[in-house]
Amino acid sequence: MSALRITVNGREHVLSAPPETTLLALLREHLGLTGAKLGCDVGDCGACTVLVDGQAVNACLMLAAQADGRSVLTIEGLATPDGLHPLQEAFERHAALQCGFCGPGAILSAKALLDANPAPTGAEIRDALAGNLCRCTGYTKMITAVHAAAQALRGAGAEMPPLGLTASPSIPLPGGEKGGGLS
Ligand code: FES
Ligand code: FES
Numbered sequence: 001m002s003a004l005r006i007t008v009n010g011r012e013h014v015l016s017a018p019p020e021t022t023l024l025a026l027l028r029e030h031l032g033l034t035g036a037k038l039g040c041d042v043g044d045c046g047a048c049t050v051l052v053d054g055q056a057v058n059a060c061l062m063l064a065a066q067a068d069g070r071s072v073l074t075i076e077g078l079a080t081p082d083g084l085h086p087l088q089e090a091f092e093r094h095a096a097l098q099c100g101f102c103g104p105g106a107i108l109s110a111k112a113l114l115d116a117n118p119a120p121t122g123a124e125i126r127d128a129l130a131g132n133l134c135r136c137t138g139y140t141k142m143i144t145a146v147h148a149a150a151q152a153l154r155g156a157g158a159e160m161p162p163l164g165l166t167a168s169p170s171i172p173l174p175g176g177e178k179g180g181g182l183s
Contacts, residue, residue, distance in 0.1 A: 004068045008033065009077025015064075023067050024048045024059035027074060035075035035104040039133075046132035049105030050074050056112040058131070075104035078111070087111055090149040091142070098136035106132040110146045118154055120146070 001016040008031060017026055027033045027050065039047035041060045048059040051073040078085040087107050090096070097103045106129055113120055113128035120128070125146045129139065 002065050002068075004064055006064070006067050006069070007071040009072070009074060017064050019063070019065060021064045022060055023050070023052075023057075023062040023064050023072070026064040026067075027059060027072070033074050033076050037101055037104065039101070044133070045102075046105045046109065047102055049108045049132060051108055051112055054112065054115060056109045056128075056131075073108065073111075075108060078107070085111070085149075086152040087114070087146070087149040090145040090152065094141050094145040094148060096137060096141040096145040102132055102134040102136075106134065106142055110142075110149070113146070114150050114153060119150060122147070 002019050004015045006013055015030055024036055027036055036050050036059050037047035039045035043058045043061045049056050050059045052067055053070050087110050091107060109128050109132050117124060122143060125143050
């Protein structure tokens, strides 16, 4: 067993887990945080995306031991007592989710983007979401939602960069090229 000290959603946890435990298993099975989903389990779908020290990572590919001493943000830590995060509000308002399975990962990938780049272009949003596969929405509404959230975070008067969207010809299958449906 490995002793771990990990801050998750602002709260420090001291845990012990077998060395082969992934960060995803630690979150879901040891801490009961099931927002990060187990999809492909091989780094293809992005359903398990969380932020580690602000960087989007596939928690299924990261060992819990690699997160020792670091700070993890999951979807459960995004809202505040005052309400949902603007990304969560925008995904809801723009119907960017249907079944919702991809949502926590997509929203956290978008958060990492907006933290680093408050006014992303459509191409930059597509790049940021390229590792988050969705079987339901076709992505266009997600990209619109990220633009809306960026605008809300910058202030209502901010000018919206061009979306630069084209039609999404297909929804990629798991195991396919990451983000192949984003166009
Ligand atoms: Fe981690 Fe698919 S479950 S990338
Ligand atoms: Fe169903 Fe994305 S909303 S997988």
